[in-house]
Amino acid sequence: MKIQLKSTAAIVALSSLVAPAAMAEETIKLGLSVPLSGAAAVWGKGAEFMCETAADEIREDGGISVGGETYNFACLPYDNKYNAAEGTKVAQALLNREGVRYIGGSLGTAPVKALQSLAERQGVLVFTVAWGASLKGTDHPMTFTQMNTPGEILPVLLRYVAERHPDAKSVAMLNPNDATGQETEALASKVWTKNNVDVLTSDFYERGTTEFQPIAARLASMNPAMIDLGATPPADAGAIFKELDVLGWDGVKIVEVGTGADGLKATGGAAADGVYMGAGVTFDGDTVTDHQKAVNTRAKERIGESLNAVQIGFYDSLYALKAAMEKADSIEPEAVADSLPRVTFRTFYGGEIGFYGTNIYGRDQQMRLPIIVTQVRDGQLEEVARLIP
Amino acid sequence: MRSETSPLLKVEGLCRNFGGLMAVDTLDFDVHAGEIFGLIGPNGAGKSTTFNVISGFLPPSGGSVRFRGEVLPGGKAAAASRAGLVRTFQHGSYVRSMSVGDNIRLGTVSGTPRPERAGRVREVAALLGLSDKLGETAGTLPHGLQRLVSIAIAIAAQPKLLCLDEPLTGLNETEVGTVLKVLDGYRRAGDRAILLVEHNMKAVMTVCDRILVLHHGTFLATGTPTEIRGNDDVIHAYLGQAHAK
Amino acid sequence: MDNKRKTVLHWGLGGGAAILLSLVLTDPYLRSVLTLMAISALLAASLRFVMLMGELNFALAAFAGLGAYAAGYMNTALSVPFVLALPLAGLFTAVASALFGAITLRAKGPYFLLIGFTFTEAVRVVYSKIPALGGTSGMIGIYPPLSLDDWMAGIVVATSVILLLGLFAAERSDFGRILLAIRENENVARSVGVNTYLCKVIAMSCACFVAGVAGGLHAFVNTVISPGDFSYLLAAFALAYVKVGGENYFLGPIVGAVVLVALSHYAIGLGGSEHFLYGGAIIVAVLLMPSGILGAFGKVGPRSVETKVRAARHAV
């Protein structure tokens, strides 16, 4: 016990030493709570990259001017390992050790819940891409969502698909057995029914699964006109479509919250053709700006794949914060949170947007991002419809 | 005199086979209070199997083991021990990493009330001459003392029938003398007995009251050491080999 | 007697100082680190308790999870107050682990270890399938009473000290001697009338009571729990605490927990490199300090011989 005490004292002293030295006064630290290890590490790494990209751009543009002073952002990415316990550790480290007062972005429903409960007590402003509906609403006045969630995407996407394929009247659904999967499934089955499509089955599978043959066999045996893989990550979805292809199933393919074509093509090959996605971002075609292309090229070098909507959220949040801080002329989180719903800012997707969501969530906490319906055609992701809500 | 009291241990028609091999075949014998009963036989005669079945470490294939009038449930070592039948093992039955005192205390945990355990440990240690070794780690003691610790654990459990599996192996003559003296003293308490499996013929012949000879899992002969020494079958099967050496 | 008094003195000083530290620390971050150290030490001590009888309880993560979910469910759905929910969570876990042990302790060594590993992963899937437990996104709002908020670090540390004291007493008792005998020579224990199977189940159950309470504390401290919190890594880390601290010493898991938790808090700022650093620490500790930090610093005591004996046995 004596030893414990000594070590504790030593560690306590040590941890205060090793904490990065206080930065220059004009820096605003943005904490990021993202997975940097494990299966979702690539999302976290991309998020870190996008946060840094936006911070660099803002610095080069002359920073944020509040009260005559110029401030700049610095990104502090911490690994939340996609679970609540690590999320708590990250929250403690960011809020209580680093003294962070803004969360530039956070990923993963469970760790974000852990972060949110601590952040709200301390009046810290939180941006998140997490989809849990319970994270939003009037109970959480300091939380803002930096990405489209199923609530925004599904009604648009599914109506579009139903209209394009009027003969397809049945769907089989599959989702990963996690928070996003469960949220997506609950909403999607409602929306399909509303569009007069019959839901034949709605299954879940464990994340980390690598053998999709049995799953594909089950889906194909229902003989559905459409297969909706909901929140299934692109790589898993590709593998499933490939197995379905082998089994001879041919119908309308949807990955509702599919975020990118790279993973889909990597595992699905030609079987990925025709897949509709609701959160995909394309970097080919005429509408893509040079800026988008350049950032995406650098991202590919850094993280190995094309940017997706999750990661782009970590770019947009910085411009939103900049706008709100300048409008409020303050760097106090409460004041910034107050002015956020009333500002517009330049999004990575192009154009000036603001916040909305009072109808659904009771307050304007959702970025008014365009909902882009994309489809894989001849191995390329193409934008087939864009709707700005 | 012996036939007047009922036997402490009565083994009737005991059988144990391993697959097709009959290790012990319809064995009968009894052990009475106050005696040291030797169980001998050449290697592979079935001594260990008999020992294991009696002490509940192996269930019997047939027959029964009656102890103090009650039939012991087969294959329940702890139950046999609590009934008063405690055994040791051939290859050191003590815990290497524990002190001698803690080792002996192990023997007291299931039968002695907690307040009396410490006293019992000291008593047994004194009996076996281990009093000044109580604090030492058993694994670091010389071999002879380790054997004594094994016996001490068993004695601490206050058995009515103490079953010793080759307790003298590897001991020098002085140590053998100590152990034999302890065994002799233990038997003298009257209501207790010792069942001894041992290779050291000289010791067996000195200390045992009666001896049973096993050969290929079956009964060969029984009697006092003098009777056994003069038994032609035994000399032929067993002692003959020993004498030839 | 002198030894006993010294032990009592050590516990009084050490435990008292730890509790005092938890009360005087005002920095919320350091307090959170201290509570995590205390909970981790509990888990590691629980793991080591089962190791006394020679088994690796890799189901530890599952039982910590059961404790956390039991405490969380009682608190959020049944409004059981904090002071009651905590011991009840421990009891629930103890009963569940006794059932689990009754089945699995018929197997030994690697079987017991691996079955614990798979059980952990299975239980996680089960949580995610129960909406009442919050599914995969986890259970939120597990708050201790507001009046206790400032005292939580003290409560966690005090509870840990009490439970550790309980484990210490059990280890030094005849029951502890039986467990050690079971590990090294189960036949000896059986030969003196000990029902070793029952003892194993009881030991497992006691250890898991501690793990269950630790899980409950985890739930109340974090206020949010998710199935991902209780993956096999939790048991792996607990094992690391035990091994790095020194498995032959009662203080081993505590020292290991303090050192490694501090290290992991430092490493958390390194992003994805945390695993690298953590794994490296374990490898170095295991290869260069086989009897842990305490062993390396040459702590002398009756147990130091054990290491030598064990090493000798493995060399054969």
Place this chain on the structure above:
Amino acid sequence: MQHVIQLGATALQIGAVYILFSLGLTLIFGVMRIVNFVHGHIFAIAALVVASLLPRLVEGGFAAPTAYVLASLAGIGAALGLGALIYFFGFRHFQRDLVGSFILSIGFVLMLDGVLLSLFGGSVRGVPEIFPGTLSVAGAQITMQRLFLCAVAFLMAAILYWALAHTKLGKALRAVAYDHEAAMMVGVPYGRIAFLGFLIASFLAALAGALLAPVTIVSPVIGTDYLIKGFIAVIIGGLGSVPGAILGSFFVACIETVGGYYLDSSYASIAIFTLVIVVLLFWPKGVLGRG
């Protein structure tokens, strides 16, 4: 009927990989009495090397099958190198020490998690098709690639089975697994045999990785899924038993396939775990485990 054939074919294909994987686990346990959690990472590194080299080789002008063989050789080589490193700097000192070797393997697992992630990145890699085409058996569809995978897996299992019974090394491995002290007494060089056993086991895992790379999702965390399934297979079959590993692998593959087809796949994984407990109730040492 078509369902039954399709399910049977699927179970056979999945089982084939589990066999390769769990044979290695059971071999290492048999010879060294250690539980090797690094096995999954040895598997993963082979798959990762194949997945990252293959596209480059194909782009470099090699024909797909040639490129695949080259990439596989590199992958297996890398995995064997890793295996040898881990053996020499780690497990060599922890033979027959279940707890010590286990914690060491956890240390390696954590470290390799970090290493693989930083070497290969977290993103998923696509592997071009090597053997195009599908085979239709009574209405059931099997891709040529899977068929190839299956054939190699069974061939390797058969070779191992034969080699254990008939070659000098195989006999030595079995002798060591059965009673290492007795084996050493009759002159079996334990240290060398243990190392060879470890390498053979690593080779099997690496081969499984190389075979799976073209048909599955290759990411740095791919090993864990197989590790869990592999452990379940060897618990069911009995640690250290080669026929046990084969039996257990099929058992897991069948439940996964049938359960995934009739239930939903996350319930199938709960079913697998439940069945392990049931098996353990009746056979505490696995169905074919020894005492």
